[in-house]
Each structure stands twice: as structure tokens, then as C-alpha cells.
Amino acid sequence: MIKIDAIGQICPMPIIMTKNALKEISEGTIEISVDNKISKENIEKFAHEMNFHYLTEEKDNLFFIQITKTLTNKVENKKSNDTVIVIDSDKMGQGDDALGETLMKGFIYTLTEIEELPKAILFYNRGVFLTSLIKSSVKDLLSLQERGVEILSCGACINFYNLEDKLSVGSTTNMYNIVTKQLSANKVIKP
Structure with missing residues (x-):
């Protein structure tokens, strides 16, 4: 054992x-x-x-x-699907900021440890800090990107927060693409 x-x-x-x-x-x-x-x-x-x-x-x-x-346990091993995750903050949930930051860091790290990956992760508003300034999240997001997950950050948000030269993972996108990706997804998750 x-x-x-x-x-x-x-x-x-x-x-x-x-x-x-x-x-x-x-x-x-x-x-x-x-x-x-x-x-x-x-x-x-x-x-x-x-x-x-x-x-x-x-x-x-x-x-x-x-x-x-046992060898007879039925376990599905899906590699990816049409799920899109949208992240609009560098914190998860309402309440204490430090707890919210810890939860978001844990959420992104947990994504790297699951078999069934989302098709894309869309970042907008303060969520773009996770693709640029928060290095622990950047590392985990790079891992997801290497496994085929599309990482997209709102270009208007990157510009608003003056992060143009700090984007460290993925690429920028626009509101049209953010909307169409969500509409074409079979499931949209917002942590």
C-alpha cells in the first residue's frame, strides 16, 4: 500500500x-x-x-x-473539450482580498493538474494581471498553453492597465472574440 x-x-x-x-x-x-x-x-x-x-x-x-x-474502474480520460473559462479578476470571490488571491492562484494551479482541459481561458478587466504581473499564475498558464489551451487577454484591458509590454503568456484579443468564444462554447465557467 x-x-x-x-x-x-x-x-x-x-x-x-x-x-x-x-x-x-x-x-x-x-x-x-x-x-x-x-x-x-x-x-x-x-x-x-x-x-x-x-x-x-x-x-x-x-x-x-x-x-x-482496480483495472475495471471506469475512468474517462478526456484531453480537451469546448469549455471556456472567463476570468475577470485577479481574485476569486467576494470578501477578503488576500483569500481571494490565494483562491485564484489555487484555481489556476488546479487547472494544470486535471485531465480535461478547457479549450480557452479568457482574461478581462483585472484578470489580465494574471497573464502579465502575477508570475506564479503566468507559470501555470504557460503550462496550460503548452498543453493546447488558448490563453487570451482583452487588449482594451491590457491598454487600460498599461500592461502592453508586460503580457507574459497568451495573446491579446478583442470583445468580439471574447463574445463569440463564449457563444460557441458548450460550457462557460467563471470562477
Whole structure:
């Protein structure tokens, strides 16, 4: 049995560690340990969605989740689809700015760890800071671009924020293209 220690790790790392460990084996059991209920529930939900058998044990305020992968588990491995993600801020959600920045960084990083990639990611308004000034996001977006995801930033927004010579990933686009990409997508996601 492979054991993974995710104690002290924050979202999305426990689920990514689990996914990566399962990817390394064709069949067998892994055990991942976490120290919070949210991580436990996320891993259980992941195991359920992937049709893996799992068993959870709680001991001393820690959770130990054993996941068994067999050759008969049905797992879809889609490489890409017609989903478009639109990002209009360098923060995710309303409320505390520092939390919002952490969530957005986690969202973009998590995209690099999933199999089913979006067709394109459209950045506008303060979202263009993620394609220019926020280096950790640029690195993750470059990884997605290398895997075929189209990265597009609103040209008017780049100009408004004086980022013309700071764009580090993808290319600029216009509102017409932003609208038509969303209209032709089978799904549009806004984090």
C-alpha cells in the first residue's frame, strides 16, 4: 500500500496528491492522511466520482482514506473539450482580498493538474494581471498553453492597465472574440 501524508496541506494539494498517486498505479491501494474534514470529504467525493472503492478511518483528529483502484474502474480520460473559462479578476470571490488571491492562484494551479482541459481561458478587466504581473499564475498558464489551451487577454484591458509590454503568456484579443468564444462554447465557467 502506498501512503501519502497530506497533513498540514491546504486545498487543493491533498486532492492533487491523491490524483497523482492513483495515476502512478494501474491497480492497488493508496492511503492518504489528512488533518481536516474538508480535505477528507473532497478526497471521498473524488474517489466516488472516479468509481474507486474507498474506506475512511478517523483516529486522533486525523483522517486516513484508503482508496482502491482496480483495472475495471471506469475512468474517462478526456484531453480537451469546448469549455471556456472567463476570468475577470485577479481574485476569486467576494470578501477578503488576500483569500481571494490565494483562491485564484489555487484555481489556476488546479487547472494544470486535471485531465480535461478547457479549450480557452479568457482574461478581462483585472484578470489580465494574471497573464502579465502575477508570475506564479503566468507559470501555470504557460503550462496550460503548452498543453493546447488558448490563453487570451482583452487588449482594451491590457491598454487600460498599461500592461502592453508586460503580457507574459497568451495573446491579446478583442470583445468580439471574447463574445463569440463564449457563444460557441458548450460550457462557460467563471470562477
